[in-house]
Amino acid sequence: MTDLSSLEFEPNVWYETIVTTYNDDHRPNAAAMGCITFNQQHLVLRPFKNTATYSNIMRRRRAAVNITHDPELFYRAVFKKEMLFTAGEFADVPVLKECDAAIEVIIDDVKSFDEQRAEIVMSPTHIHKYATRIHPYSRVESALIESLIHYTRVAVFLHTERHGEALNLIEKIRENIQLVRRLSKKPMHLQICEEIINSVKQSVKNP
């Protein structure tokens, strides 16, 4: 089964995943990587060309995209700590044992995205589901929640002696909303941003 919709992998939203590949000595490698689908059939990565993941994918044309919400797994991938792997079922790829789900993929197309990054288009060949509900991690969710929390404090502080704190919060809202708009084109996400921005502007205007 390779239907991405069963993983709540929504189109046009970047998710943070852990991509696993084999190094040239066949040792497994895990790296945190953003991943997106535009059509729910293909997955897209934009790895920097100087990463081991990019070299491994170029050499073997295979990878696994592992889905987790666990910051410890991202930490272990970033700091190259020990991780538990199992072998893929359909492709010769390492799969993370402790994730919620893993998608084995084969590479369809690689092109240059910019000077430093490639864009890799991949087709799922098999999905492993380890958790009952699988919800890939997106920075969009945390950025929206942060914006909403800050928004509720802005109105309280703005026209008081805590005005300075309100301005700091508005700056944080601006950064978070910029992030959401960069990582998601989902209409509901963009609508939430719009409403927060408009409401902040309104609060600034009307004491």
Ligand SMILES: Cc1cc2nc3c(=O)[nH]c(=O)nc-3n(C[C@H](O)[C@H](O)[C@H](O)COP(=O)(O)O)c2cc1C
């Ligand atoms: C949440 C998260 C997302 C990341 N996304 C990407 C990405 O999309 N592309 C990329 O090249 N690096 C990304 N990185 C940085 C890589 O994980 C980092 O460069 C890593 O050292 C690459 O490992 P590798 O050389 O073993 O492939 C991300 C890091 C984190 C923590």
